[in-house]
Amino acid sequence: MAASRLETKMLTVAEAHEAIARCVAPLPPTRVPLSDLLGLRLAADVTATLDSPPFDKSVVDGYAIATTDASPALHEVELITAGGVPSQPLRPGATIRVMTGAPVPAGADAVVKWEDCQVLGDGSIRNPAAQVKPGLCILRRGAAFHAGEVLLTAGRRLGPLEIALLAEMGCAVASAVPRPRVGVLPTGDELVEPGQPAGPGKIRNSNGPMLAALLAAAGMTSVNLGVGRDDPADLCEKMARGLEQCDVLLVSGGVSAGVKDLVPGVLAELGVTEQFHSVRVKPGKPLWFGTLPHDRGRPSRLVFGLPGNPVSTLVSFRLFVLSALRALAGEPYAAPSTEAATLASPITHRGQRPTYHPCRSSRDGGGRCIEPLPWKGSADIATLTRADCLAALPQGDYELAPGDAVQVLAL
Template identity: 45%
Template structure:
């Protein structure tokens, strides 16, 4: 049986990132950059005014006060026709290029106009005041964005400034969700004796969306080989197929054998963790006519499915999209409360993570095990508890994985 670390290694070694493709800038939000981006320009491209005021020579105002002749006015998008000579000023608006001869800008609040002259209040001035110098933000050739970064509004704005109408990225994966089990009924039906509603489908689709993945649902597969096999074949047309239920060792746990019959190669089955021990992972290799499909058989208990998705499926999605790092990144949080842990496997306990001025803090929520979906309603993270008997007390530090 694999440890969580070795199982993650197997997943990431098996999953191959999508090839890069070029998409319009307007279509790449949330995708990962497929190659490094170096600046093609200086930014700003010229010395420019940081505020409205007057471009002057600091040497003309040794005490910060004086009277200068205004020879021109320019706004953003204009270039001064005249240089600033001794005893002269040019009225300038925010963003306009600094005129030749000027070395600072006096803000408008410290001035008043009297005819064709500007009277400047006595405030210290020096070279460079209220100016943004050419290349102060970035210079041509500077590395601006690294491959693997997720493109969010600031990165998109930088690409626009740099002149990238088409961006090299890796596409979003498609993910199919198949819930299995005779006990399941659709959400809009009232369960009969021994039945439960299919909550895992809703949960997994939401997790897929939160991971930046497009998904579709395959409904419920009963514990009948023909029905299960047909739905598996349908699901294998996606980049990732996620099944919940049917992966343990029970008489009706048919998922592993039906996956094998459908041409899916098992990579591993079973991880030393709680919840989620029966996790199954495999791959149906691609060829010239079809993409590879990565298959996760998740345990049917809802918290097990949730935890396995966060640890393994999300990592596979990030790997396909070229997001770096792909694996989960825990934060160290200060524990609040008291809890004695005696588990024989690493446990991912639903928890509440809060961010304070003093750093992240975490409290465990009351949890009755892998079927206790109610506990996750009060949680936004999971605390990672090593398989060591220990009593945690307020002030101790533990690793936490956020669900946000």
């Protein structure tokens, strides 16, 4: 029997990654408000515009003194709170009370905690200068960083601390690589939305909500394009809208070799160039990938045609789509990493495609141990909800015993 089109053009997992990597480039940087920067990557170095702290400040509640002052007692002449400004320099025989974070007045070179000072009957304090070294409890101007210093470099992923640093410098916006906009289009006449009755021959749309959740968990922006019917005109309208609005289009279903697998043909009519159609992997063999050049100076739009079964969709997303999305968002392109683990029970593999088998893992003193789950095929999402990783089983016919080493991909 002649090999099918999917079989003859099947790529290995590594070859598929190479093909995707050749087509991916970071999105053009844009000015992003501080409140929207979490998880993004800087597009340019950030240089300090001021010293931090911008003044000598007290790190305790106490009394600012001059260690060279030989007066036996010091009279309080002013109180400075955080946010306040000294109205006068410190003079001999005087002390200025300061709160934590307040500027240290000119003439003072130490701050003594109030609880370490002895208050005399007239309200003055006994001068502790003889027991104090200059600089006590003072954070000097520029101790953290100086104006002109590069604090964050291009490519840095922005977390809460980086955002706090930008705020300290007064940055209300920063140049960053934006989140990719990803259109989600599940297809099939059999699909009905959750909450709607599923009549004879119908199933509910699980891929759409799952892909939206996967995108949200990855920090991406999803665009709901509805459900595409097995009709060229309907698919064309929805996919054209997705290509216009989004950087990436994820289409699930309709990409294999059946009578109603219309997606590749419609994409070709829309000008999308097929890069590959089929990967030597289980589940997820009929993965389709293509590109559409952008006419507005942006990288080519990416299109992934994902298999319709939910487990295949998830594995394809985790194996390939996520790497492309992260590269669009400014990360170096990289295939997902795996981790070594040992089997807790035996597993048998048959076939000439590498298989990603759902497993549940635990950790003991010897490392990660995994229990293969009884998987019932590419539509068995229920089993996958009990899994936290996928065992990467190489192609071939073999059996693995408890204690054998395998590589696992985290879910």
